[in-house]
Amino acid sequence: MEGYGTFRFSDGKVYTGFYKADKKEGFGVFIWNNGKQYKGNWMSGKQHGLGLFSDGKTWKAGIWNEG
Numbered sequence: 819m820e821g822y823g824t825f826r827f828s829d830g831k832v833y834t835g836f837y838k839a840d841k842k843e844g845f846g847v848f849i850w851n852n853g854k855q856y857k858g859n860w861m862s863g864k865q866h867g868l869g870l871f872s873d874g875k876t877w878k879a880g881i882w883n884e885g
Contacts, residue, residue: 835860858882 819837826832834845841863842848847873848856848865858869864885871878 819840822836824834828830830851832849833842833846833881835842835848836844838844840859842860842861844860846860853874854875855872856865856869858865858871859867859882861884865882866884869880870885871880871884
């Protein structure tokens with residue numbers, strides 16, 4: 819995949835965001851099937867850079883380094 823899109827995994831997880839060479843790249847939102855979420859930057863398919871994480875109750879901001 820290249821560009822912007824949504825991928826729905828068979829186990830209920832969903833990623834909406836940018837892709838480059840079939841990997842998450844740039845800004846995207848990943849939602850786990852248990853309600854947890856990550857909104858932020860991706861590089862080579864891994865959380866990388868500034869992002870927000872929610873456990874379903876609270877949001878935390880942080881800097882991720884290759885996942």
